[in-house]
Amino acid sequence: MAEREERRFAEVSRDSVKLMAESAGVEVGDEVAALLAEDVCYRLREAAQNSSQFMRHAKRRKLTVEDFNRALRWSNVEAVCGYGAQDALPFRPAKEGELFFVEDRDVNLVNLALATNIPNGCAETMVRVHVSYLDGKGNLEPQGTVPSAVQSLSEDLLKYYQQITRAILGEDPHLMKVALLDLQTNSKIAALLPYFVYVISGVKSVSHDLEQLNRLLHMVKSLVQNPYLYLGSYVRSLVSSVMYCILEPLAASINPLNDHWTLRDYAALLLSHIFWTHGDLVSGLYHQILLSLQKVLSDPVRPLCSHYGAVVGLHALGWKAVERVLYPHLPAYWANLQAVLDDYSVSNAQVKADGHKVYGAILVAVERLLKMKALSLSKPAEGGVGGQQGTAGGVLGFRESSPGLSPPPEPLSEAGLGIASHLQAGGAGCPWEDWTPVPLPAMYCELYSFFGDSLAVRFSTGPELEGCLPALPCQPADARKETVANAAAGLDNSRKMPQLTANLNISPRPDGSPHTEPPPPSLAGDGLNAEDTFHDVHRVPGQRSAGPSRDVFPKARFPPPQAGPPSFSFLIGGRQMGRRCQGRRFQTSFGPQPPLASLPPRAYAHKLPVIGRVSKPVRRWTCSHYSLHLPL
């Protein structure tokens, strides 16, 4: 049994046998060791060959330790224990000497015991059936699609998910901010989307806790703003969660001390944001939202806070929504509201307070409706120019007045056209063109009958819109309004230009219709480049007119650089509402741009991403003054 010259199989060497014998405390001679080694080799081969039978009958390609053990048991040999792990054991050489060993990593039991990532158990074994081939032809659907339980998350993702959710729902506001910011910018969390959506759908279970609701809504916002996420049909789920916050009589509202109004405002804002940016992902979404809002509004049994939610929701969706849903309902609703407001009994005090909220919300919505209506009417007459200008002014004014405590979603201004484009494209409601609105004067009269002077007063308070009311009945007022708008715009010019700069060189100008109004674009092109820190996308004309290209926009939502708008503000009047009003912040952005949708050509549209960059919400707005439903 000399050394073999050529090896047919892996062999156990004489030395190994000796070593093992030594370790067992037996001294073995060379000859014995050689004999043993040879026999061991043979037995191993035999066992391996036998074990392959088990593999074959188990219909596998991979020989497992289990197979080998079974083969050993056949031949009355003790099975090898401790090697049943599924993954391969690394077999390593030691640095010194020709020593090989199976790597056996230390397991930290403490870590294991305290680990928070509890491994998700094996999913249940199940049978799925697919019609794979119909009449022997082709796959109907990809065969063997794996249910989501099978594609397990990687360890890291799971950890990330846990950390993020814990941070967001936890106590530490700073942590929460960090988590939200990461959620907004992380490009690798697509796999976690369903999980987050699921977490968010938990709003229903925390309706008693305003804080948690708020955090969940912030989570929604972060997800929506994350440019790397494709929300797909999850939009629906998100929308339903947000709608829940807007409309449901939350458990938290029972206590009048809870400021659930703010939550509703914020949720409404979020809703419109989701809708404007992701509405195209789900067909008929707009229509559905309107329907459910309308349902709530027309249901007198619902508590006032639900009605309030419906109103702010409509308001958030734009003045068109207000015109189409709220306005027709107003007469019927007014009676109910009036009854509440006229009841001066003590027991009714709380309800009455709620009623005033609703009243204020309606007032704000209606007022915007009137204003926008006026603008939209004026614009066609001016051939778009005035309209645009006016819009700019209007947008500006309201933007300024929106005291966003938390950063407003960037594509706010897009909303105005968004609604129109949606109507046009999706046909979710009646098409824009087919819409026959109530004539403005009639509308005004009717509204006046409800609100009386408060309506007029409110109009008059807005400095830039002063002219509107008088002008309402008559078209000629347009000119004046335009000037007003221009004046307003003039104020903003410093701010508005910058964002026009970069874009407008390529801009819609050439094709962009007869823009007669002097200041904005050209100026922008010229001098104000330096100030481009002021970029504010909301007023970029391109964006306003981006109606047709709206589908492009959401995909190009980049986290915009923080814009530093000047501390320019309008005092509309009344008390400053602070946080409360953040929901309204962008009401004003629903300018009468929609008609302009036809304006920007595609060539312009593809620039939008660049424009989008500047759409960073502004903290500074918080300090702007805003008051709408204050009188209550």
Next chain:
Amino acid sequence: MAAVQDGQVESDAEKETKPDASNDVAGNSSGGARSMSPNAASSASGAAKAAAPTGPGEQQTLLAVLQFLKRSKLLESVDILRREAGLSDELDESQTNDGAAAGSASLLRRVSVGGAAATNIAATTTSKGAEDQPDVSIVLSAYSQQGDPALYQVYYSGLKNFIESVLDCHRAELSQLFYPLFVHMYLELVYNNHEHEAKVFFEKFSGDQECYYRDDLRVLSGLTKKEHMKGNETLLDFRTSKFVLRISRDSYQLLKRHLQERQNNQIWLIIQEHLYIDIFDGMPRSKSQIDSMSGSLAGEARREANKAKVYYGLLKEPEIEVPLDDEDDEAENEEGKPKKKKPKKDNLGSKNKKQDPNAPQQNRIPLPELKDSDKLDKIMSMKEATKKIRLGPDTLPSICFYTFLNAYQGLTSVDVTDDSSLIAGGFADSTVRVWSVTPKKLRKVKSAADLNLIDKEADDVLERIMDEKTASESKILYGHSGPVYGISFSPDRNYLLSSSEDGTVRLWSLQTFTCLVGYKGHNYPVWDTQFSPYGYYFVSGGHDRIARLWATDHYQPLRMFAGHLADITCTHFHPNSNYVATGSADRTVRLWDVLNGNCVRIFSGHKGPIHSLAFSPNGKYVASGATDGRVLLWDIGHGLMIGELKGHTDTVYALKFSRDGEILASGSMDGTVRLWDALKAFDVETDDFTAATGHIHLPDNSQELLLGTYMTKSTPVIHLHFTRRNLLLAAGGYNSQ
């Protein structure tokens, strides 16, 4: 051992003196010195021990046994044996008291060797072998000291040269000799402890062997010591069974003449002892003909093995004729549309009236009486059958794939009921899981106490006995202690059989979802089991190489089918329940007669262990799939291979004929389902000559017969099933790696 040393000395001497050029001379001289020509050998040995009535070899054996018994102090047995064998005390005594017991010892070691050689060795070892006691195992083994180990190479290459120089027509036939000769010579060398020579021999000639023997050669090459030969099952088979070759008379004469001329008695002895040469008259076969039939562990099947008459026809179904009316009426009443079914039933009745001449007697084996529920089911199945789609090359079946997800335990077997309402999986974690694939959930029967409460007269008593609380989509059956390798539903869907590595077959009730019986008999893993198409009987086969036929109400097997040389890997009932087919790791398919337990067919031709079997619905054909990825088709009546379907790249684990037999579906480890045109494949005319000689010409038309290949995504196909309407169901466990 004396003999060993002797051999080595000689071999060394030979090495020095023998240059390659003088191969033949050396071989001849040494051979000639020690023994005579093959023919002379037996006569010589006969003369030497003529006294013994049983022949020299057997007498030696007897003596050895006697010795053994004496040593073991079994004196009574010794007396009895002596009396019975007619051996005289003297002979025995004289042998043992010879003073040179070694002489007898080494003599004994040779079971059938030429006398000259024996004396030669005896003479040389007389002085040393005194301590050698004859050993039964050695005596009984077929190998013994033979000739000069160094000359084995010479012998072998001599034969090789000869075969390569003969006419082409004979060469192919004679080449069949290479493999068995090679193996036996190698084993002889190993057995006689010529390890080095054995190794050299192996290395020199293993490359010449046909590639399909590769697996066996691998086992062989691992075996280098005599001790290893004990207990090695593969080799045990080789030694105990004769390797069967079919050679034409002309070729055989040629070979014989050559060996006699060369006095190459070594090879001749091996041929005589270990090979069975089936000589036929007529044209020698071509290489391809030989290749298609060879490959099994023990060579081809002998011709006479496939001569028995097989009643492959289907039983007629008498129960349909009369009872159908009643049952049908009942069914109609329930459904309220009596008119539609009448004509259909008549059709079926008339079709069943003509008796298939090849069918067995109706009562050849007793079959269970049909219960009412069975009849109802038959009717259902016929109704379904009328809606069945006629398949063909132009109308291929739709395929539904049942994927087992999250089967981390390891899915090892699948079965689907005939009506496709239940699917069951056997798992490596010893469980059996049953799923309902219809909206009807699985329910257990209520407990005995609850059963007492129900109204037994109620019409819906069958419904009432079920416990609604236990309704679920799947049930798990616990009981085995090893992977479940085979499962089978009973035709009436009341029972499920499972066979496992723990050596048992278990019968489960699908009413109570409990184990009813554990059938113990196989002491080793049971690889497969299957119910008879008529229920009641079932067959199982496993590592112990014996297929057993059981009846559900007997705890011991009714028949044991022994004959396979390696594990039985799959078992299948013939549609008429009179026969059982078994596929084995010895690469043959055998057909057994349930009535008398005889093996009536041996089909050789596969080149790897057989893992799937399927009978055609008309009972005439059987298809078998093996690890080599080939599917072979066999004509049972003629006992012939009639087709070869090549295409799969891995083990074929599932085979199934469509309900009318037009399409054969095969599923494989390679994750594909392939459909084959069975009608065309069977459309081979077998003339009388072919039938008589068994020489087949296989057309290489796999590509024409292949109707479609359907991929899965990383899912091996381990079961196939055609629904009663000819929708193809396939099943397998998703493999995430």
